Amino acid sequence: MAEQVTIGRIGEYVDQVVSIKGWLYNRRDKGRLQFLLVRDGTGTIQAVAFKRDLEPAAWEAAAQVTQESSLVVTGIVRADDRAPGGYELGITDLEIVQMAGEYPIALKSHGVDFLMENRHLWLRAPSQWAVLRVRATVIRAVRNWLDDHDFMLVDAPILTPAACEGTTTLFETEYFGEKAYLSQSGQLYNEAAMEAFGKVYCFGPAFRAEKSKTRRHLIEFWMVEPEMAYVDLEGCMEVEEQLVAHIAQEVLAHCRPELEILERDVSKLEAITAPFPRISYDDALKILAEAGEPLDWGEDFGAPHETVLGNHFDRPVFVHRYPAQCKAFYMAEDPVDPKLSLSVDLLAPEGYGEIIGGGQRAHDLALLERRIAEHKLPQEAFAWYLDLRRYGSVPHSGFGLGIERTVAWMCGVHHIRETIPFPRTMGRIYP
RNA sequence: UCCUCGGUAGCUCAAUGGUAGAGCGGUCGGCUGUUAACCGAUUGGUUGUUGGUUCGAGUCCAGCCCGAGGAGCCA
Known part of the structure; x- marks a missing residue:
C-alpha cells in the first residue's frame, strides 16, 4: 500500500502513487475499462481501471465490487478535466474490505419516507x-x-x-x-x-x-x-x-x-x-x-x-x-x-x-x-x-x-x- | 389536535369495475473515457389492513393503521 491520503487533499499529490480508504459510491462499467467513484468522507474521486494494466485479482475486484462496498484503492493521481472534480486516480491495485449486499438507496430520486427510514x-x-x-x-x-x-x-x-x-x-x-x-x-x-x-x-x-x-x-x-x-x-x-x-x-x-x-x-x-x-x-x-x-x-x-x-x-x-x-x-x-x-x-x-x-x-x-x-x-x-x-x-x-x-x-x-x-x-x- | 393528499415489485410510478405493467436497482452478456453511462436478456407482486357492494374490486363504500403537505405552537 502506498501513502494513505484523503480525497479532500488529493490536489497535493498529483503524479504520486497514493492509497485511499473509502467506499464505492458508483461504478460505470465499460467492459475492459471501469470507472469507480470512490468516496472517503472528505470527498469523492473517480478512479479508473484498465484491464491490461492490472493484476487479474485487482481487475476482478474492480469489476465485481458493489455499490457502497468498503475498499482500499491505490493508484497514481492525475489532473484530468474529464474527471468530476478535476482529479482522478489511475488504479494500480484494489482491495475490497467488505463486499456490500444489494444497497437499498439507488442513485435516483426517492420518497421522503423511504429516505428517512434509511x-x-x-x-x-x-x-x-x-x-x-x-x-x-x-x-x-x-x-x-x-x-x-x-x-x-x-x-x-x-x-x-x-x-x-x-x-x-x-x-x-x-x-x-x-x-x-x-x-x-x-x-x-x-x-x-x-x-x-x-x-x-x-x-x-x-x-x-x-x-x-x-x-x-x-x-x-x-x-x-x-x-x-x-x-x-x-x-x-x-x-x-x-x-x-x-x-x-x-x-x-x-x-x-x-x-x-x-x-x-x-x-x-x-x-x-x-x-x-x-x-x-x-x-x-x-x-x-x-x-x-x-x-x-x-x-x-x-x-x-x-x-x-x-x-x-x-x-x-x-x-x-x-x-x-x-x-x-x-x-x-x-x-x-x-x-x-x-x-x-x-x-x-x-x-x-x-x-x-x-x-x-x-x-x-x-x-x-x-x-x-x-x-x-x-x-x-x-x-x-x-x-x-x-x-x-x-x-x-x-x-x-x-x-x-x-x-x-x-x-x-x-x-x-x-x-x-x-x-x-x-x-x-x-x- | 384540525384540514388536504397518498399507500401497487427493493425504489419511483402506471393500470375505463374485466389477464397487475414500465423505468430504475439486482443478476447474466456486450463495449478502452464514462459523467445518475449505454445496449440486449433476465429476475421480481398476499395492490397498507379489516369488512362491505358486485357475476367480478388495485379501482367503488365504511372503519382502522401508516406516511406526506399545511395550520396552530415555537428555535
Missing part, C-alpha cells in the same frame, strides 16, 4: 454529506465567535423539574419517584450563570413534545443561547447580527464544495452583512397590511407573515417590541409603552422565518412576580429564579439561535429534518 445510509448521499458538513461549520463558527468574544460556556441541565416557559408541551419522565421533564430551553439557568460569569452561553438540545408537522419544526433540536449581563435590547441586537454575519462568512469561507453540491445561490449568503434592518412590531404590521397579509394588533406572526417580512429585505431583519401578551413571561417591559415587551426576533429571508428569539429580560422582582401570576405559573417552581432578582439583579439580555433553522437557511434546503443527523419528528424515532 437515514443511517442516506447520510452517505452527497446532498446529506454537504448539509451535515455545513452544520459542523455553523456550530464551529458559533462556538469560536462566542469564545473569542469573552462568552463563557456554561451548560444547562437536560432534566428539569418544571417548565421553563410554561407554553409548549413537555416530555415527561420519572426522576426517582418525582416527575421530571426534558429541557425545552436553557434560558432560566443561563440567567443564573450570567450573574456568576457575566457573559455566558449554553449549547445543547431542546425538546418540545408539540405535535408539529411543518418544515421548520423538530421535536429534538439544538440551540445556542447566549445571556449577557448589563446589556440592553439594542446591545443584544448588535451581538446577534455580528454572530449571524460571522456564521455566513465562515460557511462561505470553508464550504464552497458543499454549497456547490447543494446548488446554493451564494450571493444570498454574501448579502448577510451587518447591520441588519430593525423594525418595530408596529412597523411590521404596516408592511404586512401592504403585502395583503393583515394582522390584528396583539396577534403573533404566523408562517406566512414571517415569510412576507423576511422577503421584504435582502438580509435578516430584526422585529422588536412585540406586544407583551405574545411573548414569554420573563421578557422586560418597554418603559415607553408597558403593553410592549423589549423582545426581538430575527427573521431570515427566503422564507426561513425565525432564526433567533430573544430580547431584554425582566430584572425587576415585582414585575416578574406579577408576570408569573398572570401566566398562571407555579410560583414555587420559580423561587430560585426570583432569587436572581433579589441578589444583585441587573439589566440583561439574551437570545436563542436555532442551529437547524440556521443550517437550512445557509444550505437552502427546504426542510430542517435534513440538517440534523438523526431527526426526531412527530411519529418517527427510527433509526
Whole structure:
C-alpha cells in the first residue's frame, strides 16, 4: 500500500502513487475499462481501471465490487478535466474490505419516507454529506465567535423539574419517584450563570413534545443561547447580527464544495452583512397590511407573515417590541409603552422565518412576580429564579439561535429534518 | 389536535369495475473515457389492513393503521 491520503487533499499529490480508504459510491462499467467513484468522507474521486494494466485479482475486484462496498484503492493521481472534480486516480491495485449486499438507496430520486427510514445510509448521499458538513461549520463558527468574544460556556441541565416557559408541551419522565421533564430551553439557568460569569452561553438540545408537522419544526433540536449581563435590547441586537454575519462568512469561507453540491445561490449568503434592518412590531404590521397579509394588533406572526417580512429585505431583519401578551413571561417591559415587551426576533429571508428569539429580560422582582401570576405559573417552581432578582439583579439580555433553522437557511434546503443527523419528528424515532 | 393528499415489485410510478405493467436497482452478456453511462436478456407482486357492494374490486363504500403537505405552537 502506498501513502494513505484523503480525497479532500488529493490536489497535493498529483503524479504520486497514493492509497485511499473509502467506499464505492458508483461504478460505470465499460467492459475492459471501469470507472469507480470512490468516496472517503472528505470527498469523492473517480478512479479508473484498465484491464491490461492490472493484476487479474485487482481487475476482478474492480469489476465485481458493489455499490457502497468498503475498499482500499491505490493508484497514481492525475489532473484530468474529464474527471468530476478535476482529479482522478489511475488504479494500480484494489482491495475490497467488505463486499456490500444489494444497497437499498439507488442513485435516483426517492420518497421522503423511504429516505428517512434509511437515514443511517442516506447520510452517505452527497446532498446529506454537504448539509451535515455545513452544520459542523455553523456550530464551529458559533462556538469560536462566542469564545473569542469573552462568552463563557456554561451548560444547562437536560432534566428539569418544571417548565421553563410554561407554553409548549413537555416530555415527561420519572426522576426517582418525582416527575421530571426534558429541557425545552436553557434560558432560566443561563440567567443564573450570567450573574456568576457575566457573559455566558449554553449549547445543547431542546425538546418540545408539540405535535408539529411543518418544515421548520423538530421535536429534538439544538440551540445556542447566549445571556449577557448589563446589556440592553439594542446591545443584544448588535451581538446577534455580528454572530449571524460571522456564521455566513465562515460557511462561505470553508464550504464552497458543499454549497456547490447543494446548488446554493451564494450571493444570498454574501448579502448577510451587518447591520441588519430593525423594525418595530408596529412597523411590521404596516408592511404586512401592504403585502395583503393583515394582522390584528396583539396577534403573533404566523408562517406566512414571517415569510412576507423576511422577503421584504435582502438580509435578516430584526422585529422588536412585540406586544407583551405574545411573548414569554420573563421578557422586560418597554418603559415607553408597558403593553410592549423589549423582545426581538430575527427573521431570515427566503422564507426561513425565525432564526433567533430573544430580547431584554425582566430584572425587576415585582414585575416578574406579577408576570408569573398572570401566566398562571407555579410560583414555587420559580423561587430560585426570583432569587436572581433579589441578589444583585441587573439589566440583561439574551437570545436563542436555532442551529437547524440556521443550517437550512445557509444550505437552502427546504426542510430542517435534513440538517440534523438523526431527526426526531412527530411519529418517527427510527433509526 | 384540525384540514388536504397518498399507500401497487427493493425504489419511483402506471393500470375505463374485466389477464397487475414500465423505468430504475439486482443478476447474466456486450463495449478502452464514462459523467445518475449505454445496449440486449433476465429476475421480481398476499395492490397498507379489516369488512362491505358486485357475476367480478388495485379501482367503488365504511372503519382502522401508516406516511406526506399545511395550520396552530415555537428555535
